Amino acid sequence: MPALVSLALDKSLDLLGTALGQWLPVLLLAAGVAGAWLYRRARAAPPEPPRVRHFTLLRTEGAGGAPVPYETTRPTGSKITRWVDGRQRLYELTDVQLEDGTYAAEPLDHQ
Incomplete structure (x- = not known):
């Protein structure tokens, strides 16, 4: 029975590694875009107060x-x-x- 668990665990890790390998560039790109947007938003000049x-x-x-x-x-x-x-x-x-x-x-x- 331990051999079957070990085989299932190996196959699960292989499947996870393959899926992660395919999606990792997409996730990194999305994280980069979100980070750049948050950085620009934080660095943006505050709005001018209304002018009388x-x-x-x-x-x-x-x-x-x-x-x-x-x-x-x-x-x-x-x-x-x-x-x-x-x-x-x-x-x-x-x-x-x-x-x-x-x-x-x-x-x-x-x-």
Whole structure:
């Protein structure tokens, strides 16, 4: 009986060695690709913090008759609601730069 166990063990090891020999290059390639991806991900520069942009709410007047300013990190195209002259107004943030360096926030309610 021990000879049969020894023969079965030898055949199992041969089969395992053959299978491992065929799949070893594929496994090493997959491990290399995964390692390179993880390395690049870890070394990537952290994302920049959002930049504060200054907007002017068009068709508004604040204290002293100047247009109402608005600061945000939201991207252009965002819609905001602000209280102006005692009522809520809807504005869209644009990428149009005004003469004073601020960006235009266009009113959407047109009142």
